[in-house]
Amino acid sequence: MKVVAFERNLQGTGASRRLRNSGKTPGIVYGAADQPQLIELDHNALWHALKKEAFHSSILDLEVAGKSQQVLLRDVQYHPFRQLVLHVDFQRVDAKKKxxxxxxxxxxxxxxxxxxxxxxxxxxxxxxxxxxxxxxxxxxxxxxxxxxxxxxxxxxxxxxxxxxxxxxxxxxxxxxxxxxxxxxxxxxxxxxxxxxxxxxxxxxx
The missing domain is CATH 2.170.120.20 (Ribosomal protein L25, C-terminal domain)
Structure with missing residues (x-):
């Protein structure tokens, strides 16, 4: 399953709020000995993907700035009462490590x-x-x-x-x-x- 994200340069509560107001969801990619990478995703596309069982348990191909990496969805933060995804975490996987x-x-x-x-x-x-x-x-x-x-x-x-x-x-x-x-x-x-x-x-x- 392919996921398209974009690099995110600004961080902090105010930046995340502005991002969500523009229909984006902030996220992060970490693991596999590489530096954590801040990303943003289209909220509506992410919302529909999260309804699919496989999105939560499959290896995902995450494309950021034209480069693809294999990741697992590790955490999702939802708004307590609105249909809104506040933040997502992805973990990189190493094909040779269990x-x-x-x-x-x-x-x-x-x-x-x-x-x-x-x-x-x-x-x-x-x-x-x-x-x-x-x-x-x-x-x-x-x-x-x-x-x-x-x-x-x-x-x-x-x-x-x-x-x-x-x-x-x-x-x-x-x-x-x-x-x-x-x-x-x-x-x-x-x-x-x-x-x-x-x-x-x-x-x-």
């Missing part, structure tokens, strides 16, 4: 799960993104978790996620192995089944 970043989890086959279709179970998505480690060229836009066989009362953890070749869970996530999805039968459904069972019992003579 990076740590979060990618979205896509939940697959929930609709065909027997516990959901027949047993009234409800699957909750406890975690919607997971931190992984890989080379920039191996970074996936998302990872998948298969929910087709989870049963009521069961949970699936980070280690149950299908990871592409060259991608591993970050060491902390590997050690903690947090719950990513859990299946439960709502209390109302359980009490309803219990009531039906009692109604079906015949009193002893």
């Amino acid at each position: 990076l740590h970043t979060k990618v979205p989890v896509h939940f697959m086959n929930q609709e065909t799960n027997p516990a959901v279709k027949l047993g009234g179970a409800v699957i909750s998505h406890v975690v919607t993104e997971v931190e992984v480690e890989c080379l920039p060229g191996d970074l996936p836009e998302f990872v998948e978790l298969d929910l087709s066989k989870i049963e009521a009362g069961q949970s699936l953890h980070a280690k149950d996620i299908t990871l592409p070749k060259g991608v591993s869970l970050a060491a902390r996530v590997e050690a903690e192995n947090p719950v990513v999805a859990a299946a439960a039968v709502p209390a109302a459904a359980v009490s309803s089944e219990a009531a039906e069972g009692e109604a079906g019992e015949t009193p002893a003579a």
Whole structure:
């Protein structure tokens, strides 16, 4: 995904305010042993890009002054109540060095799960993104978790996620192995089944 930005020479609260008033968003690019670079981006184009899941988890080609560099989106600051992006941070990536970043989890086959279709179970998505480690060229836009066989009362953890070749869970996530999805039968459904069972019992003579 390509992002076009422009060099920014002025900094400070007043300069940033004037920049935003002109439809631009201030930002910064840092990392990879190079000096931080102040940039500005077209606000509307950035706003629409931020709505795309891949923009948050993919390697981006950032073009500044005709030169392209590979970056990851690292931080976005939003206005508390206006539809306004106040500032963005991008981090340069080195193609030869592994990076740590979060990618979205896509939940697959929930609709065909027997516990959901027949047993009234409800699957909750406890975690919607997971931190992984890989080379920039191996970074996936998302990872998948298969929910087709989870049963009521069961949970699936980070280690149950299908990871592409060259991608591993970050060491902390590997050690903690947090719950990513859990299946439960709502209390109302359980009490309803219990009531039906009692109604079906015949009193002893």
